[in-house]
Amino acid sequence: MITFPISLLVNWQCTSQVSDLSSSEREWLFEPHSLTVKLKSRAQVFSVKVLSEKIFDLTLEQKALLGCEASTALNREVLLLCDNIPMVYAQSWLPDNQLSNQPKNPLHNMGDRPLGDVIFQNPELVRKEIEVARFDTEHPIQQLAxxxxxxxxxxxxxxxVFSLKDYNFLVCEVFLPGAYLYS
Incomplete structure (x- = not known):
């Protein structure tokens, strides 16, 4: 039985620290644009399966990473499927903006729409540095596999970490066995 959110505690590294990747791995890991668009271009049928969507307390590390004062965030966990084959497990942390007088966050009501289809349409979207991690065969993500x-x-x-105006959110993507990255 899997407990959500799946822990993604691992040694995340800046791109400058990663040197032993194949060209295919680099192409997918450092894709600067929408991973959703890239996956859709390789599949007849693309779909999203929501695994979990709940409010959780942010850890001190997450707060520091996001540079936010919010204490909670919506954690959304999904599978990105190409032709019904799971390619990517994605986890997003969307801080609760109850601290401000802003309207309800539209990213909190995605349903089975891919987050990438929404955020990459916004010209104000800024992506901070991409960090990469390796998940060994003992890591909790293997329970999902x-x-x-x-x-x-x-x-x-x-x-x-992505920014839309003053709103920061975190997106993590793990390429599952069989993903195009490994071909």
């Missing part, structure tokens, strides 16, 4: 009947293998992931 098992549940999806995918082979257990070392996985690669990336994360970025």
């Amino acid at each position: 098992l549940q999806l009947n995918l082979p257990i293998q070392k996985l690669l992931g990336r994360r970025s």
